[in-house]
Amino acid sequence: MSTIRIACILMVITGTLAWIPYRNIEFVLTESFPKQLEVRINQSLQVTKHFFERKEVEVTVIGETRILKFVPYIAPMVATLPVIQDAIGTDYQWKRRLEWGISDAKHRREAEHDMLGIEASMRMITRNIANLDPNKNFSSESKMAIVHEVHTGLCDIVTKFAQRQSIFRKYPLVGMPILLALSSFVSLFVYMESAFVPDLARGSLISCKLYKTLFEYRPITVEARLHRLEIVDSMGTPINKRQPINQVLSKSFSEHYNQTMDNGSIRCRGGCRPFEGEYVYVCLRDPVARTEYDCHMRHEMYGCLFGYMEYVRYRVESAFADPIKLVGKTCSDEARNQPVQSTPTGYGWWTIMIHGAEAHTDLYGNVCDDWGACDAYIKVFIDGKEVFRTECRVNTHMPYFGEQYRSSRMHKAARITIEMWDEDSGWMGSPDALMLRWETTIDQLVSNGIKWGERGYWKNKIVTASSWKDEYPETFHPMILT
Structure with missing residues (x-):
């Protein structure tokens, strides 16, 4: 813990080393095109x-x-x-x-x-x-x-x-x-x-057809471009990037996000370094732009990833801006105002990334263990049926899961329940104790993936990120990412 605190202080003192040299970035939109x-x-x-x-x-x-x-x-x-x-x-x-x-x-x-x-x-x-x-x-x-x-x-x-x-x-x-x-x-x-x-x-109405097509391609192109990014830890092990991608994609097109990459709050440094003992860093590589950045320490990882991903999203959306505007000039208002996509069936596919949690007490405010911290795990239910369970994180108040569940075809109005449990919470192997129950819906999860408990000075917490892909009558299959 002292090592991390010292490193944080050094990052503040040597702040100019902590920022991406944004103006030196040369972006291209696709790897295979010059x-x-x-x-x-x-x-x-x-x-x-x-x-x-x-x-x-x-x-x-x-x-x-x-x-x-x-x-x-x-x-x-x-x-x-x-x-x-x-x-x-x-x-x-x-x-x-x-x-x-x-x-x-x-x-x-x-x-x-x-x-x-x-x-x-x-x-x-x-x-x-x-x-x-x-x-x-x-x-x-x-x-x-x-x-x-x-x-x-x-x-x-x-x-x-x-x-x-x-x-x-x-x-x-x-x-x-x-x-x-x-x-x-x-x-x-x-x-x-x-x-x-x-x-x-x-x-x-060829221009209107192209106009609608551009609108449909914009979000799937952003997602495909973000999946080109490579994220690994200091030992070269890939890190699941679904959670930060979900968070970047969840923002509306009109919502403000990084559009200049000249933002001092994004903590990255140019180039990835070899493993340095106790220092844990995350390497972010963008093979399309041929750049790489060192996020230095895990607790700073998301500030770096989110900022970089938001700018990549901005670059792709900017590439679509002029074509949409130009083609829209030759499309009548009546045709342009028709729905961009046909009406969804109501069914689709749900993806949830269970990021982390805070685990302090059971549902009634009692401490998890007389001799240590909680042993937390998460359950996910769809219409009352358990569909997913994370690994247990032993003896920690701040468990990190980083696990993902992707549903089969389901109705968007399904009732979702997420529960956090303490494994073997009592003495001599008594049953697991419920710590937090979250009754919610797909729409609520997509807009806000965080749930706080209500009891105790130290409140329990679950942190997730969700995305939803609609099914259409044309039986359009989800995008296959390479």
């Missing part, structure tokens, strides 16, 4: 934003007037095409990326099939956009046919992302660069489509 591609996608989105800032784009109505102003639309569309092609890459490149991103051979074959379809659609789109050169002598009917071909190709690509059973939903980091680059092109194409084939444009 940093230059992220830059090119952002540049493409910027071109599209500049186009939409033009007054004539905002005020022109669908009809003959739009056709007269069609010429300026070609240049930004042609500028965005190479970005999509770079995101797809050559056959060799995207197959290598799939090998890196998808370990399951069956899923990789499925992804290869979809990538071949996307590649073929993009070749057809590129040829047809070149034929829309205003200097070429094409009749209006021919241009309408060309736009129809482009429209069909784009619909095919968007559908591969939008379907509930899409392989890219299971592995969102694989397809995310294509999806973001595609958004810039689609937002421009819908204006051109409206000029030549207004009925086709209004009937397909």
